Amino acid sequence: MIKKLLIIFCILVTQVIFSQEDFLKKIDSLETALHNSKPDTTKVKLYNFAAKLYALNRDLPKALIHNNLALELATKLKWGKGITQSYICLAMNNASDTKKQKYYLLKALQASKKFRERELTANIYELLANTENVDFTTSIAYNKKAQAGYKALNNKKKYRYIFRNMAAAYINHGMYYEAADNYMKALNLAEKEKDTVDIIDGYRFLALMYKGKGDDNKALTYYVKLLPVLQKNSGAQSFLGDVHREIGDLYYNTKNYKKGLYHLKKSLDYINISTNRVAALLKISRIYFAENDAENANLYVRKALSINEAEAIPVIKMVNYTVIAEAEYNMHRYNDAINHYGMALTLSSQFEPLEREPQLLQIISLARANTGTCYFMLAKQDKLNSTALLKKSIALLEQAVAVFKSLNNFKDTSTYSKQLSDAYELLGDHAKAFNSYKDYITNRDSVISIAKQEQFARRESEYEYGKKESLLKAKQQIAIEKEQANRNYAFAGVGILVLVSGGAGAAYARKRKDNRIIAHEKKRSDDLLLNILPAEVAEELKTGGEAHAQQHGEVSILFTDFVGFTKLSENLSPTEIIAELNYCFKAFDQITTKYNIEKIKTIGDSYMAVSGLPTATPNHAVNAVKAALEIRDFIIAYKEQRELQGKIFFEMRIGINSGEVVAGIVGIKKFAYDIWGDAVNIASRMETNGKPGKVNISESTYNLVKDHYDTEYRGELDAKGKGLVKMYFAEPKS
Secondary structure, three states, rough: OOHHHHHHHHHHHHHHHHOOOHHHHHHHHHHHHHOOOOOHHHHHHHHHHHHHHHOOOHHHHHHHHHHHHHHHHHHOOOOOOHHHHHHHHHHOOOOHHHHHHHHHHHHHHHHHHHHHOHHHHHHHHHHHHOOOOOOOHHHHHHHHHHHHHHHHOOOHHHHHHHHHHHHHHHHHOOOOHHHHHHHHHHHHHHHOOHHHHHHHHHHHHHHHHHHHHOOOHHHHHHHHHHHHHHHHHHHHHHHHHHHHHHHHHHHHHHOHHHHHHHHHHHHHOOOOHHHHHHHHHHHHHHHHHOOOEEEHHHHHHHHHHHHHHOOOOHHHHHHHHHHHHHHHHHHOHHHHHHHHHHHEEEEEEEHOOHHHHHHHHHHHHHOOOOOOOOHHHHHHHHHOOOOHHHHHHHHHHHHHHHHHOOOOOOOHHHHHHHHHHHHHHHHHHHHHHHHHHHHHHHHHHHHHHHHHHHHHHHHHHOOOOOOOOOOHHHHHHHHHHHHHHHHHHHHHHHHHHHHHHHHHOOOOOOOOHHHHHHHHHHHHHHHHHHHOOOOOHHHHHHHHHHOOOEEEEEEEEEEEEEOOOHHHHHOOOOOHHHHHHHHHHHHHHHHHHHHHHEEEEEEEEEEEEEEEEOOOOOOOHHHHHHHHHHHHHHHHHHHHHHOOOOOOOOOEEEEEEEEEEEEEOOOOOOOOOOEEEEEHHHHHHHHHHHOOOEEEEEHHHHHHHHHEEEEHHHHHHHHOOOOOOEEEEEEEOO
């Protein structure tokens, strides 16, 4: 709320500073210079500068006229830099029309490439990345092109700055891990180059990001790192107050009131802006109130009021009154809150022209709504005057709700419709109470719906797979052949047992005793066969002597892999390695069997299974994720057990993809049951691009399980030759 009002205030101040008189003087000087200048590159620059000046004064028609004159002259002179800059200027002055803005930026890009203006090319890519309404994937792609350009130019500062741009894009897309990663890269470069300003900015960004994400401990870590940097830098002292205030606020959140008070009081040594001082004083008051120290809580509210009384700028004074009133409401001082909300509303009457501004209108309406809520709370306490107080409450709430509806503000409409319903109910007007309650439910559902849509929107970005690569790379193929060879040796034994079984069957009539032996051997052969092949395939092989490959349209493939297995296994004997793998894979077998999932193979320390074959299973993806999560939990428990014993332990990645495969036995010798197809490849990429302790699923699996599990969108990562692939982490529903 405060930030929005300050934006409006800054606009007002800018308009006051840049008066019409100042503008006329500057533009007259420019027009004179243009009239007297020769048609050269200087005149192109003057035209573009005049266009910027007109744009600042909101005279866009004249701004665009001067832009076009600049472009016309630059084209006549064949001056590539001037042509490019004119297009850029046209783009900036068409910011309200995103289509035109993008059109001119692309024209600028075309010109910069034609005339080999490399720095301008990088700059244009950066501008394109930050164009309003540009989709996430395109923004990242443009930023990367800009960064490559700055790197080639050895422009370290701009190269570093692009990491920050991408971090902002990732945050807007809900991808906080990637955002932090990019800002850490920018911060590391700033630390290497000893750029104090960017170091400060990096720490602040990460602290604010983690605070916004609700991770108070990480936010504190970066704020605490930031303090000594600020203290050493004389030019950054103005930030110290804000940082101490933020740290104090975070300590309040973690209920460390002693440290919270220290930092909030320390912030007052540096803060000069009245709004920030008022905020800090009220936060101190809040801590005292939490500690049941009413005397000090009231003292700091009075200090905040004293500062605000001396404030000369009405819009800031109004903001401060609303914040003070909110603090008083939270302290259950409803009459004081009503008084100060009233003062804020009185001041707002001075901004009649600005009341049409949605942001300001929203804040004024919140003041009215909260005043109505205060009257409602008083009505509950004062039975004698309850009716009069409720009528005041209802009048204010109705007025505010009407504005919230006009602004399509579903959240506040829902909140205060519920409050209005309660007020009507207490007054005894049940019909109106019911209608307001319906408004509450309708708008609450809209809020939930919008939240879901925004979540899905953040996860949407266009991509398509590149050309299909070979099923397996050379190393993978060698590993598979070794595994197949091991199975084929076992299968050869099965063939012998089958023949023995057939021979024994011929002697069945002659010898009942042999029957028991035959039955035992047959069971052994069947068990061995079923241990290698799915039951349906084994039956087909026994009956017809061969098993045909079949296409399966809907299956989910699961891959697991131990992280750093090769390096860790160097510290174990071969016997220990086999024992550990056997212990883990036996557990995996039990889990996959539980969810009707077919184990396909193990390749060294990797495990592969598929859900949905040889018999189609409608919930194949859900079963695959269930099994994966159970496998993950088993490995976490295994790790904890090994750690307690002081032994080496493995961590594991798991990847799942859903799609179409071909499954069966190929060849006539040394054969084994296997699956093939692009879906297998992508499943493997899901595993290799996963993270230890996480179940990484592809978009196709996500679409099948999103209603059954909590998911976290990870963005589009390069999946070893598959191009950009959407990935998600899956967790049980919280």
